[in-house]
Amino acid sequence: MVDNEEGLRKFLLASRVMVASRNYADFANEATFEIKKCDLHRLEEGPSTTAVMTREEGLHYYKTMQTIRRMELKSDQLYKQKIIRGFCHLYDGQEACCVGLEVAIKPTDHVITAYRAHGFTYARGVPVREILAELTGRKGGCVKGKGGSMHMYTKNFYGGNGIVGAQVPLGAGIALACKYFGKNEVCLTLYGDGAANQGQIFETYNMAALWKLPCVFICENNRYGMGTSVERAAASTDYYKRGDFIPGLRVDGMDVLCVREAAKFATEHCRAGKGPIVMELQTYRYHGHSMSDPGIRYCEILYWHLLKIIKYRWSKSGNCHGFGEIDVAVRKEIEEAAQFATTDPEPPLEELGNHIYYNEPPFEVRGPNQWIKYKSVS
Secondary structure, three states: OOOHHHHHHHHHHOOOEEEEEEOHHHOEEEEEEEOOOOEEEOOOOOOOOEEEEEHHHHHHHHHHHHHHHHHHHHHHHHHHOOOOOOOOOOOOOOHHHHHHHHHHOOOOOEEEOOOOOHHHHHHOOOOHHHHHHHHOOOOOOOOOOOOOOOOOOEOOEOOOOOOOOOHHHHHHHHHHHHHHOOOOOOEEEEEEOOHHHOHHHHHHHHHHHHHOOOEEEEEEEOOEEOOEEHHHHOOOOOHHHOOOOOOEEEEEOOOHHHHHHHHHHHHHHHHOOOOOEEEEEEOOOOOOOOOOOOOOOOOOOOOOOHHHHHHHHHHHOOOOOOHHHHHHHHHHHHHHHHHHHHHOOOOOHHHOOOOOOOOOOOEEEEOOOOOOEEEEOO
């Protein structure tokens, strides 16, 4: 295994500051950074290899990623205490993916992903307390305690889906609706390297290309589908080329600026009416596939410390103030959210059948046996 500190040093040194414009007190308000070039498929030009980041953006990216990281570590703790039960798939290590994607799109754009959804749920605007309360099955959860880890939703965010790869055709359907209603919107449709071998994904590629749907297909390649390495599971690990006739990008998914610039490029491609595009985000998760895995790590992969990258870059540009305050505030927010998630009441049994359909008149739903009836309300 590559030494962590030496690997981190080399990785950070590759993130060189090229230009820094200074304002009062000799602090940089914005800086331009060199980022890794994307691999291209069926594209003559790709995203820029430089990225501008303001101080406010850097602090925002760092806070968001730090919050997701701490939220997932708290979820791990609550699961081991048996307060969270059932399925639970953590996102720590992949924070740069969801944050880089979110800051590159508009709030009116759409996102659908698989069951490793906590980070996207937070990036789309759901508070930490509602996410943790959903994990503990409480009434104050973002889905009223009924969805759990795999089924979280908010406006223009469609989960959280438990069936491997099934969200991909759904994402194409959302993109079809965007085109049908004449909205200048796109749908980010995410799946993992394990799901990339599902037949329904290739069927969806075909329809999306035929109809020129504004859909960005995004493979989060975290190198292991469950516990099997990509090399043992796929004859071709060039997931960005899997669309064949659809253009593709392979992106450093551990660098929030790389992800941001690639996502901007991909969404502009879709908005221009050129049809779908495939993105492969090369990333890594620090936990096993799910909480049911044994407490071991896939140690032959170097552990990137992506939260340090923002700190390093910004300190090199001349201003590293604000990170300590963020760390303290995030820890406090997570602890308060966990307190809420462990004390909020569970939803009452009579609400078991609620929210089955959106905006429907109340109707009866059969309960655990045919003699028990519940009212379903939206």
